[in-house]
Amino acid sequence: MTLLKVDYVTKYFGKFKALNGVDFIVEEGEIFGFIGPNGSGKSTTIKAILGMLKPTSGSIEIFGKDAWKDAVHIHKNIAYVPGDVNLWPNLTGGEVIDLFLKLSGTNNVEKRDELIEKFDLDPTKKCGSYSKGNRQKVALIAAFTTDAKLLILDEPTSGLDPLMEKVFQDCVLDKKKEGKSVLLSSHILSEVEKLCDRVGIIRKGEIVEMGTLDDLRHLTRMRFVVQTNEALMNLDQQTGIHDIFNEENTYHFQVDSEHVSNVIKYLSQFELLKLESMPPTLEDLFMTHYGVDIERGE
Structure with missing residues (x-):
């Protein structure tokens, strides 16, 4: 079953064409790697998927619904982690996690506590005192605790140390075992190699290669x-x-x-x-x- 379908999406900002016919799907239970350098169109594509930008042409469907028109309904089953998480500085990490979980309708306290321990986060500290890595941990814990069908992770391990990256990778694979889907945008290529079933490479707003790692390796x-x-x-x-x-x-x-x-x-x-x-x-x-x-x- 196809959970996400990006269908020949083009996006203009004035005369600048940021996306040019971006086209890919993410199946149920699949980890899809989406890679490209800064300025390649990754973030623009992800914003369009999240319903934050309206494509100039083409369409995006999530769970069979239009990503732009039905964004509110779709977001009930999506978990999103950006590459630079901003949190409320006067709330503790634990309070922010609980707020995110309440918004998503999740009440899995046992899993929340297990992930807090795995990611070695002190939930009693205020977010204003957190390092970048700890802010990422808060968002990741909330995302992995939810029962979202689709996780959209945009450079999610930015700021994490290697030990925490391993914890992250284990959590992603656990989601796959649960039958969930993951769209992973990462510049850590070893991470993509370990986790992803298929990979799409975007360059200057166009998908230049897509397939399994074995499919793509014959090109190199x-x-x-x-x-x-x-x-x-x-x-x-x-x-x-x-x-x-x-x-x-x-x-x-x-x-x-x-x-x-x-x-x-x-x-x-x-x-x-x-x-x-x-x-x-x-x-x-x-x-x-x-x-x-x-x-x-x-």
């Missing part, structure tokens, strides 16, 4: 490390090999996926001391789309 290069007793003659002339670096007969290079077999055959003629091959990471894939822009500082 395998990384090889080869150590030998002899020089690899004509390595640079082999089809599909890129970015060769050699240090004392230890060769580092990348291979286009479709040419891996031929490269293995080529290497078999040499006396190898070590051969390592590693599948590309999501970061490798990310860089194939953004590397030039990142180098330019965009």
